[in-house]
Amino acid sequence: MNQAIGIIDSGVGGLTVAHELMRQLPREKLIYLGDTLRCPYGPRSEEEVTKFTWEMVDFLLDQKIKMLVVACNTATAFTLNELQNELNIPVVGVISPGARAAIKSTNNQQIGVIGTEGTIRSNAYTEALKSLNADIEVSPLACPLFVPMVEQGTLSGAKADEIATNSLSPLKTNSNIDTLILGCTHYPLIKETIQKVLGSQVTLISSSEETAREASTILEFNEVLNEGLHAPAHQFYTTGNMGVFAKITERIFKESTDSFQSVMIEKATITHIN
Structure with missing residues (x-):
């Protein structure tokens, strides 16, 4: 199945999970969204974290993802059970x-x-x-x-x-x-x-490593692994500063990545910034 794995985080930290997913599942396309504009989530209320998490999820659902990885511990703690109950795709936390x-x-x-x-x-x-x-x-x-x-x-x-x-x-x-x-x-x-x-x-x-391993097991069990032979073109989105995001991304991956874009997320409405 050629649909992508979606990854959400409050900022750049989830890129460590993305990196491990790329290492363990090299044929899988990833779509990453880091809400760097509203980071950190840690001091925020459960209600606020839940609202922001769902806004990120809605963005990725529009991309027709086949799995969601919640690569944010705060969002996992507050929303994982709800996401697993509400969504019809596998949801993995950290x-x-x-x-x-x-x-x-x-x-x-x-x-x-x-x-x-x-x-x-x-x-x-x-x-x-x-x-x-x-x-x-x-x-x-x-x-x-x-x-x-x-x-x-x-x-x-x-x-x-x-x-x-x-x-x-x-x-x-x-x-x-x-x-x-x-x-x-x-x-x-x-x-x-x-x-x-x-x-x-x-x-x-x-x-990160254990989360990627769990994602791999679930995809294999559901028989939705990508069988394509070509390396996928990953997509990376941030709601905040592109410069810091790109710098840290290249530090993690040791190379330039395929696609960076800035986005604004408000509820389910997405406005791309050129």
Whole structure:
């Protein structure tokens, strides 16, 4: 089936999921929409996040996608069940795959989770982890400064080190975690900085690989994998600054991508910006 996989995120972080999908499913076309104009979603109310998420979903449904990947932890926490119930296509989030990977990784049953205020407030990761293993000890921590830092393109250096050190200090002083879930798809972009602050004894878990694997399994089960021989032309949309979006995209993919466009999304009405 030649229809595309749709990916939504509050900004650029979901591009880490897109990259992994491209690696694992090289024949699949991707249509990515990052709502960088209204990023971050973490401090917003559940009602507001739900509204914005549906606006992104409506945009992608107009593109006749065959699967939706919610590559935003906050949106996954607040809207995944509703999307799965309302849509007639498979919908994959990033929380359950990340939780499963962390359970496999930990040796001392102590797992940390960092994310936006919304994701941490939802307790979605704690519930997902406890449902897999009730004995797991979870240490959640909101890191509200990380997403703006990434969206501004500050991925390393002295400023990034300072923000990470201050943000992660509660985990270093109050926990004995051996595994940390990067509970926001922006965070893999500063993985090296986070690792430097926490030390090599802590294993960092990004849900991108597990999410792509789950998407692949679902497509295969439903017999809707793309059997085409030619490399697909992916499409990337952003609601905000094209310069930062393009810069970070090229940093993730190590090359120029096929198609960048800016869009305005308001309800289901889409206005393209030339």
